[in-house]
Amino acid sequence: MIPVEEARARVLAALSPLGAETIALPEGFGRVLAAPIIARLTQPPADLSAMDGYALRAADAVLGARLKIIGAAPAGHPFGGTIGPGQAVRLFTGSVLPAGADTVLLQEDATLNADVLTVNEAVPPGKHIRRAGQDFAAGDVLIAPGRRLTTRDIGLAAAGNHAWLAVHRRPRVAILATGDEISLPGAPIAPGGIVSSNAHALAAFVTAAGGIPTILPIAADDLGAIAAGADAAQGADLLVTTGGASVGDHDLVAAGLQARGLALDFWKIAMRPGKPLMFGALGALPLLGLPGNPVSALVCAILFLRPAIELLSGLPGDPPALHHAILGAAMKPNDQREDYVRARLQNGVATPFPMQDSGMLRTLAQAQCLIRRPAFQEALEAGAAVEIVLLNEY
């Protein structure tokens, strides 16, 4: 059994960011940038008015002054002339400041009568002007590579005049659920059998993490079926199996994959739920073998699969963020396995569910957090400080 942190480091060390592809700007939300976005123009391109009002010379903008309107400059239609003494030009938010003007009088601070403007409020130079380049200048790096693009980034890339983006390819993740006892929802169920939840939950997980899932047909507990599943995963960037990573006679995934040249890195980690976690490779195809119990599979996905998908996507592959909470009920001492305990979270108080069997998916769905307990942690009283992983993003 190796510790969680070492296992994650070994998984990440075996992976590299995928190459780039060109996509259209509207497809960019949530993708990871592979090349810097450099401003192709200066924004604003010229000094612009920040308000609706009048362009004029500050020297003329004295209380009671009467100025002659010599034109208008709607946004997108700059005024071609130059403003002289005693003159003003009507403008609007986003209008280019005409030559000769050095300030903007708000429309609510003026009275217009035919083409004569009366100044009702003095204005110093430079008011209500957005200076050229105030937001950015051509050549500026607007967004650095390695960032997952937000809605705001999409706007900024557009403003910098980028219709196309270079992003890391989405990781293709093949999901192979194994077991004679499992059926797909709605399909006939064998005596004593159950409905498979892992494949679809993991497919949603892969999607949420930014990958593209492929759910392979369920493989029976049979060496040939498992080897055939591995063949079907060729072309993927990562193969994820569930079940069969334990030590029982009928845990056959490793054996089945050995027929396809499995190079096993490790297959047992010091955590609960999820001891039988397997990692290795089939040639160039990395393999992450998750436990078959649905809670173990999803908790291991949070700790290992998401960092793996993120690293393939061009991100650092950070472990899940740990937050602080207060324990809501006493807990016994922990053993040699790092423990992730399903809990409710209310007002900063994390209270474990009384039963933690790794087959109980409902408590995982209802939990707001996992309490992380280091190996050999002593008994805890209610009120103790604990670290938690928030589940709302999973």
Added chain:
Amino acid sequence: MIPVEEARARVLAALSPLGAETIALPEGFGRVLAAPIIARLTQPPADLSAMDGYALRAADAVLGARLKIIGAAPAGHPFGGTIGPGQAVRLFTGSVLPAGADTVLLQEDATLNADVLTVNEAVPPGKHIRRAGQDFAAGDVLIAPGRRLTTRDIGLAAAGNHAWLAVHRRPRVAILATGDEISLPGAPIAPGGIVSSNAHALAAFVTAAGGIPTILPIAADDLGAIAAGADAAQGADLLVTTGGASVGDHDLVAAGLQARGLALDFWKIAMRPGKPLMFGALGALPLLGLPGNPVSALVCAILFLRPAIELLSGLPGDPPALHHAILGAAMKPNDQREDYVRARLQNGVATPFPMQDSGMLRTLAQAQCLIRRPAFQEALEAGAAVEIVLLNEY
């Protein structure tokens, strides 16, 4: 000018959750459930082994006992007989517990020699057994309507034997950017013109909030073009415009929409950035008019558009969550407008960007949070407690 909270309440009061549609389970991640998911079976369906080992009678599970192996029960292949005194059956994680057995001996606590099992550790009754119905029973409500489905929920719905889900339809949001001065990225730019960022940023925003965006062609500052844009939005659940909600001569959206029967609810709110926010309806089509400045448009989207999309999606339409932070630099007293100030956030300290012009999109992209300042808030010293909206999910 009406307060932010009142404006949001009026927007939400005008909207209703959209109807349901049936989708396949793998499409369910992130969708909002419209009907309860009720367990169609009991899970586990029978008493199952939680480990790899041997089923036996606890009365026989005494140190040194030698038992006869009378069969095996791989997961998915229950043992048909009954275990009698002095007998045991090989089983695995997920195997059905055979009749006659009342406990499970771990395989590592036993020695097998041909068909004779030696017990190396005494076991009390009921060990390592997952009881029938321990996770849920047929008829249980597994997931209540009105929840945005997580990866865990998808697994739980599968385990409950649901291949199809009833979810609220995704809101279709038509986006109409207006202005003579704006061009699409890569297209020719008029003198003094800028590249449009709002439409694509808002499309990403709509996607992130769970809606389906349609970007309409940019409408010129022309009554007919704006009315035609409104016509193109028919069939949408919400029309979002940007620009033209202010008071200048060239702010024509309201005028253009009046030709299509605009019923205006309000068009001015007491907030910064974003005073000219418009809300109304074109017949049955609700209309949210966002300001044209890109920062104002996105901040108003956070405060109004996301709650609107969420309400249409079957969620409550909550305002963005407020978190606590420490102010990193002094701030002047606030005026009558509720203020949302772009800031960096490091170790719980929120430091405003020195310039807050609502044309500066780059600072919005770089900000980690918005500091929310109530109207008429007094001056604040560095170190003061402030409320923030986190930007990482936008």
